[in-house]
Amino acid sequence: MTKILRIIVLSAALAAGLAAAPAAGGPSNEDCLACHSDKDLKSSAGKALFIDEAKFKGAIHGQADIGCVDCHADLKAVKDFPHTEKIKPVDCAFCHAEADAAIRKSVHGLPHPENAGITVSCKDCHGTHEIRPKNDADSSVYSINIPDTCERCHLDRVQTKRGGEFIQRYNQSIHYKVLTKSGLSTSATCATCHGSHDVKRVEDPDGRVARKNIIRTCGLCHAGIQRNYLEGVHGKDYVKGSADVPVCTDCHSEHAIQGPEDLNSVIYSTRVAAVCSRCHDDERLARQYGFLTSRLKSYASSYHGTASKFGETRVANCASCHGFHDIRVSADPKSPINPANMSKTCGKCHPGAGANFAKGKVHVVEAKAESKGSYVAKVLYIIIIASMISVFLIFIAADLYRRAKKRVRS
Amino acid sequence: MTDSEIIRDDEVFLRMNLAERLQHILLILSMGTLMLTGMPLIFSEFKIFKSIFAFGSAFYVRGILHRIAAVVLIVNIVFHVFYTIFTKRGRANFKEIAPKFKDIKDAWSLFWHNVGITRFLHNRGVGKTFFARHPALLFEKEPEFGRYNFIEKFEYWAVAWGSFVMILSGFFMWKVELSLKLFPLWVHDIFVIVHGYEAMLAFLAVIIWHMYNVHLNPEVFPMSKIWLNGKISGHELRTLHPLEYRKILEGRKAALQSSGDADTPAK
Numbered sequence: 256m257t258k259i260l261r262i263i264v265l266s267a268a269l270a271a272g273l274a275a276a277p278a279a280g281g282p283s284n285e286d287c288l289a290c291h292s293d294k295d296l297k298s299s300a301g302k303a304l305f306i307d308e309a310k311f312k313g314a315i316h317g318q319a320d321i322g323c324v325d326c327h328a329d330l331k332a333v334k335d336f337p338h339t340e341k342i343k344p345v346d347c348a349f350c351h352a353e354a355d356a357a358i359r360k361s362v363h364g365l366p367h368p369e370n371a372g373i374t375v376s377c378k379d380c381h382g383t384h385e386i387r388p389k390n391d392a393d394s395s396v397y398s399i400n401i402p403d404t405c406e407r408c409h410l411d412r413v414q415t416k417r418g419g420e421f422i423q424r425y426n427q428s429i430h431y432k433v434l435t436k437s438g439l440s441t442s443a444t445c446a447t448c449h450g451s452h453d454v455k456r457v458e459d460p461d462g463r464v465a466r467k468n469i470i471r472t473c474g475l476c477h478a479g480i481q482r483n484y485l486e487g488v489h490g491k492d493y494v495k496g497s498a499d500v501p502v503c504t505d506c507h508s509e510h511a512i513q514g515p516e517d518l519n520s521v522i523y524s525t526r527v528a529a530v531c532s533r534c535h536d537d538e539r540l541a542r543q544y545g546f547l548t549s550r551l552k553s554y555a556s557s558y559h560g561t562a563s564k565f566g567e568t569r570v571a572n573c574a575s576c577h578g579f580h581d582i583r584v585s586a587d588p589k590s591p592i593n594p595a596n597m598s599k600t601c602g603k604c605h606p607g608a609g610a611n612f613a614k615g616k617v618h619v620v621e622a623k624a625e626s627k628g629s630y631v632a633k634v635l636y637i638i639i640i641a642s643m644i645s646v647f648l649i650f651i652a653a654d655l656y657r658r659a660k661k662r663v664r665s
Numbered sequence: 666m667t668d669s670e671i672i673r674d675d676e677v678f679l680r681m682n683l684a685e686r687l688q689h690i691l692l693i694l695s696m697g698t699l700m701l702t703g704m705p706l707i708f709s710e711f712k713i714f715k716s717i718f719a720f721g722s723a724f725y726v727r728g729i730l731h732r733i734a735a736v737v738l739i740v741n742i743v744f745h746v747f748y749t750i751f752t753k754r755g756r757a758n759f760k761e762i763a764p765k766f767k768d769i770k771d772a773w774s775l776f777w778h779n780v781g782i783t784r785f786l787h788n789r790g791v792g793k794t795f796f797a798r799h800p801a802l803l804f805e806k807e808p809e810f811g812r813y814n815f816i817e818k819f820e821y822w823a824v825a826w827g828s829f830v831m832i833l834s835g836f837f838m839w840k841v842e843l844s845l846k847l848f849p850l851w852v853h854d855i856f857v858i859v860h861g862y863e864a865m866l867a868f869l870a871v872i873i874w875h876m877y878n879v880h881l882n883p884e885v886f887p888m889s890k891i892w893l894n895g896k897i898s899g900h901e902l903r904t905l906h907p908l909e910y911r912k913i914l915e916g917r918k919a920a921l922q923s924s925g926d927a928d929t930p931a932k
Binding site: 562648650 | 705846
């Protein structure tokens with residue numbers, strides 16, 4: 256039903272356009288197909304010039320009864336056939352002015368210093384005679400087909416700054432998996448995050464994947480997470496324009512996004528500590544924001560951290576206790592590591608965890624001030640071990656010395 | 666009859682009976698397993714442990730093995746305690762292994778005897794009058810040991826103390842929820858620290874002290890076989906445990922005398 260409506264609207268728009276255009280008429284589709292229905296028709300350069308009429312009729316422009324010369328406007332005036340080989344490129348902007356304006360401001364429309372000589376036109380993504388609307392499953396810009404369409408150029412021929420391998424990672428992502436394997440057509444495709452006609456470079460502050468906009472872009476689908484994020488410490492500083500706080504992609508990666516249960520995910524349970532410590536072990540950030548470094552070290556030396564290093568996923572990682580999207584400072588009563596909430600937080604894994612869980616510092620290096628008991632025990636043991644081993648070795652040395660002397664004498 | 670006829674050098678004495686050897690073997694097995702499965706936690710950066718525990722549930726299996734070995738150790742200790750209390754030999758052994766002031770003296774004099782610095786000085790004519798007044802300081806003779814020398818006693822009590830510490834701290838690490846019901850977190854943290862360091866102490870003590878005394882020591886190299894066959898010869902008894910040797914000798918002499926003028930002394 257909507258399809259029919261669209262066609263009517265399109266046709267009406269076209270009729271209006273045609274009325275405004277000078278010199279209506281020209282050769283009919285039949286005139287064109289008289290030659291172009293020949294499967295073997297080729298240009299002098301060997302390019303096939305065959306037009307599949309059935310497919311054209313099934314495509315959106317065919318359905319809307321748009322004639323060949325409506326697009327190939329320079330052929331409208333041609334009286335003698337066959338026409339010259341060189342014809343003007345089709346100007347889609349004649350009807351699609353809005354898309355054209357967007358393209359001109361996008362990375363595809365602006366000059367490419369790195370890829371000189373490569374120009375992108377509508378047909379590179381949309382095709383030509385067989386263009387279908389984006390909600391048609393056969394369309395090259397149908398969500399499920401978009402990755403293939405973009406990767407046709409960007410895997411290999413047109414390298415973006417981070418290369419084809421970086422693009423390829425999308426094909427291992429959860430977004431791609433649910434898009435293609437489960438056919439969830441609303442999953443994120445290239446166009447969902449980067450935009451379609453308005454694709455911009457990541458450095459471009461107006462781009463959807465610009466740092467400044469990424470939260471909103473991901474929030475298009477992950478609205479609840481966006482809200483959580485904005486309530487947490489990271490989100491609050493993000494709103495203030497901090498360039499230090501992580502945005503979605505800093506933790507989840509860009510193209511290779513995976514669910515946390517996926518073994519290859521950058522936020523897989525055993526990798527979380529590495530992700531957080533990228534910033535939280537950074538001296539400059541620690542000074543600026545007043546947090547302690549060596550949290551990774553102290554976590555790693557705990558049972559949780561050690562077990563995690565060995566691939567054990569049943570132990571706590573940073574996120575298990577601190578939360579993830581809405582991480583809060585411990586003083587925040589809503590923080591899971593607020594002393595009042597510790598028994599609940601620890602109780603997720605340790606049933607019956609009581610108030611004692613909060614009586615002591617969690618993952619601090621055994622330093623004098625931080626945790627006296629552990630520090631004293633550690634120092635005592637080091638002294639005991641060192642002196643005991645020294646005594647052993649001295650005793651053994653004395654014993655061997657006497658034996659050696661005896662042997663020399665006898 | 667001379668002493669060497671009453672206790673011949675090739676006579677065989679029982680130093681460790683089957684129950685004692687079994688206790689020792691169980692201790693080796695449980696302690697070995699505990700060390701192998703516990704060490705990865707302390708030396709988690711070592712490649713060897715990372716490659717051993719590379720497969721999926723390896724870490725989980727490690728934990729289970731550690732707990733099984735811990736239970737074996739506890740059972741072994743209970744066995745040993747019952748054995749010590751309820752058998753005559755156990756009680757006698759315990760009396761022998763109880764620490765005495767003599768042990769400290771023995772350690773001290775054996776060390777200075779081995780070093781021999783005072784004898785060296787004396788031979789060079791240094792401090793003649795001093796050494797004439799205190800001849801003991803020359804440490805001319807090795808100290809004489811009974812059934813258990815100070816080294817063996819030390820090892821026994823080290824194992825006893827170590828097991829107590831490890832079982833106590835390990836129990837609360839196993840039952841972390843119970844531990845935190847009873848103690849604040851900082852106390853539990855001490856259990857964790859103590860468990861790790863006490864383990865290292867035990868490991869080093871076994872590797873250095875025990876290995877030297879029962880394996881590398883030239884006297885027994887490559888290995889003392891007592892832990893396998895439980896046997897010690899009359900010669901070894903006389904040289905290594907002279908006090909026990911003399912005790913047996915005196916006992917036999919008294920028996921000989923009490924049997925009066927009998928021509929053939931009963932053995």
